[in-house]
């Protein structure tokens with residue numbers, strides 16, 4: 001499985017320099033991680049452990065203090081359309097409607113309008129937003145906005161999809177539906193996905209592999225394969241295998257949460 | 265139920281009604297003060313005299329031409345300042361080296377009072393139209409640059425980052441993110457600066473001019489015709505109000521995405 005690696009994170013660390021006499025922040029200890037093509041990786045860790053930092057470095061939006069990220073044998077030097085990103089906050093372009101948001105990356109690359117039209121229709125259908133093509137972001141619920149953001153990233157056909165707690169602000173029911181939607185798309189299209197979350201159930205349900213990070217400074221503490229069969233239905237969450245995994249991860253993460261709480 | 269609650273919106277009807285009510289009260293107070301004999305006619309004309317004087321100005325003295333001249337000067341100087349200033353402001357907001365290069369000077373130039381340039385500009389450009397346009401240009405240009413630059417600098421960083429992850433180039437980010445994201449703010453800046461341009465034009469016309477609303481006002485002063493002066497001032501106010509409403513209307517049409 002490791003032979004077909006698409007992404008290698010090599011000794012990547014991040015120290016935010018000291019501001020006005022305060023201590024520099026060690027957000028991420030030197031970290032190694034290799035991600036196989038078409039794998040669904042979830043990164044699980046307590047708040048402030050450097051999950052967003054790691055993902056932003058992979059996206060090229062932040063530069064590591066040491067180490068490097070290699071995608072398809074090319075070192076990452078900046079952001080690019082080969083790494084699609086869905087952010088923790090809502091980042092749809094507020095002046096564009098749903099269709100134009102999804103088309104944004106395609107237009108930037110000068111794809112012909114006929115193809116844009118087809119691709120937009122395809123992804124609008126995939127994320128279940130038919131009939132909302134002409135809505136502005138402010139007319140959408142949070143869940144619909146994140147679905148649009150996922151469609152916008154996918155329509156660009158990235159090598160790898162990076163998601164930073166995309167469902168963090170949603171209520172439990174919507175969150176569950178969104179998990180199934182995203183997992184369904186992955187099961188059909190087999191994209192490489194890195195999905196950051198602090199929700200244990202979400203991490204297990206989505207992943208083929210869960211990476212657990214320690215409290216600050218962030219480090220990889222555990223790397224756990226999830227062998228639950230696909231296609232996964234939400235009922236898997238009540239299966240004994242799921243519960244075993246959940247108990248194990250809860251134990252791992254609890255220790256870190258306690259540490260994080262003491263540090264603050 | 266409390267009548268005044270913070271940030272509680274009012275209906276469109278109430279809004280218009282309240283707005284008109286102020287004008288009514290204002291004119292009533294003015295009429296009471298002047299027609300009631302509390303203020304000397306020499307210093308402040310009453311509303312009726314003002315309207316009569318205005319009518320005479322329009323019908324006998326070709327005041328419409330003066331209004332036209334003033335409007336054209338304001339628009340000419342303002343449009344010139346906007347056409348050059350907005351792109352510079354966008355570049356300054358987008359590219360930090362350009363900002364570092366221009367910002368100190370523009371901040372300095374912004375505080376130079378446009379009206380103080382009038383004597384100098386008369387020396388340079390005479391008392392023709394060029395001088396009038398230049399006064400308005402100087403008064404508007406630097407304000408536009410700085411305010412546009414600040415708007416562009418304040419564009420949400422996460423939107424810029426999202427664009428980069430979707431494959432935007434630097435130019436793409438300016439064209440497809442910075443400009444559309446700040447277009448409503450830029451329009452708002454222009455609305456404000458246009459208001460200021462009206463002050464500069466009158467100053468320019470008070471000195472060395474043979475036409476325009478300001479010219480009429482200074483001539484009326486010699487004749488002690490306070491009715492005409494007030495009529496001139498009110499005309500400026502009305503034009504300002506109309507252009508403001510027009511701007512707001514156009515902004516609402518174009519930038520519906522911004523409205524809550």
Ligand SMILES: Nc1ncnc2c1ncn2[C@@H]1O[C@H](COP(=O)(O)OP(=O)(O)OP(=O)(O)O)[C@@H](O)[C@H]1O
Nearest residue numbers: 016025027046047048049050051052053054198216
């Ligand atoms: N630009 C920055 N400057 C200084 N410190 C930063 C910066 N960005 C993040 N940090 C610090 O780095 C640490 C890790 O932040 P990060 O956002 O990666 O955490 P996270 O795991 O994503 O947390 P959450 O689950 O709350 O989103 C935090 O302690 C944060 O304060």
Ligand SMILES: [Mg+2]
Nearest residue numbers: 051052088164
């Ligand atoms: Mg985060």
